[in-house]
Amino acid sequence: MQSKYDVLVIGGGPAGAIAAKTAVEKGLTACIVEKRPAIGAPVRCAEGIGREALMEFIDPNPCWISAEMTGAAIIAPDGTLMQLSSAQAGSKVGYVLDRKFFDRELVWRAAEAGADVAVKSRAAAPILENGVVKGAKIEHLGKVTKVTADITIAADGVESKFSKWCGVDTTVPVREIMSSAQYVMADIDIDPHSTVFYLGNEVAPEGYLWVFPKGERTANVGIGISGKKSGSGHRAINYLDAFVKKTFPNGKTIEHIVGGVSVCRPLDCTVADGLIIAGDAARVVDPLTGGGIYNAMYTGKLAAEVAADCIAKGDVSKKALMPYDKTWRASKMGKAIERNYNIKEYLIKQPDKKLNDIIHSVSKLDLKEFSTLTLIKELIKVNPKLVIELGALAASIR
């Protein structure tokens, strides 16, 4: 690690790795600092990603793909199943990744492109000069080193602190944190090529429970519930244990994972003087699905592109960095976040009976495009009354 870079990236997840790789490809010097001793571990993720979304950044590789998905299923509170498949029967619609190897691959690529990487190295404080972020104090094995940078990219995840230290409020409202738990389970009976989502107040209040296959008889079995609904005796882990006991009584848990997923609106502003915030730290997780891998890679790449422009022009002020904030908000991703936030807000207010009714309306859907938007459109077709209930929101779905 040097004492000065063009771009300093805090965090070695998908946002940070793509940001650093993009920065060095643009001719900048860059360094990723990761507080953990290993890239990719521990996993804090259900590991699902859509096929098109993944391929925008990287070609699928068996080294880090656990399983290929050809469909999905939604289970209503009363147990009714709705099957979702691609209009092109049997075609792949998504993947369940092995994040330990996926994240490592992304960081390898950044390193091979020329980025520096420092692990077990924590950004302990920003370097601030007249309110402008100029890098960070990096702690490694008890020693603190000053690393200056023209632009710092905060890609430090859901537990982000860096932006807060720089004066940006990143606090997630209690009702909008998904308090989550997941087991990697082995020796269970599953459909190895379909993700399954369980809905309902009894199963996962204001959230959902998932079974994401990672092989023929193994899957990520996890749950996220609203922080508002969490408390002593009714926490994510309690709901997960109850489900597992009932559904996979003979399964074996080979990994125990906990985490938090933000489903709030993104930060009001994702740049400051000398600072760009990307990925989960910017709260750009899809509020409906809780998916964040694509959004992290997208914002990571954009952050580095805007950083390169601003460094070339010699202006790294908040105003100069604003194109980052404006561009992602206007992007397909930004629009999907806003739309899905509103859909999420509608869905969490529905009683189980309403969810049952919606799912009863159709037992099987062949989706032309395998996305939440297409799914919602199809559901509206068979539940015309939804248009009235969705009100102004319906217009954004057409």
Next chain:
Amino acid sequence: MLKVHRDICGYCGCCVSVCPEGALELIDAYLSVESNCTDCGICAKVCPVGALEAGHAK
């Protein structure tokens, strides 16, 4: 003062994201509680495994 049950904590950072005071920090496999913690209990509520206990006398 907030009590962290280290044997239960999965050091996931869920609590850090909701702390209104910025008093929590996840340092790899260790949750640090700063002196500006007001013992409000928000973190204890959202913890997926119940590793945090608020309401202890300072």
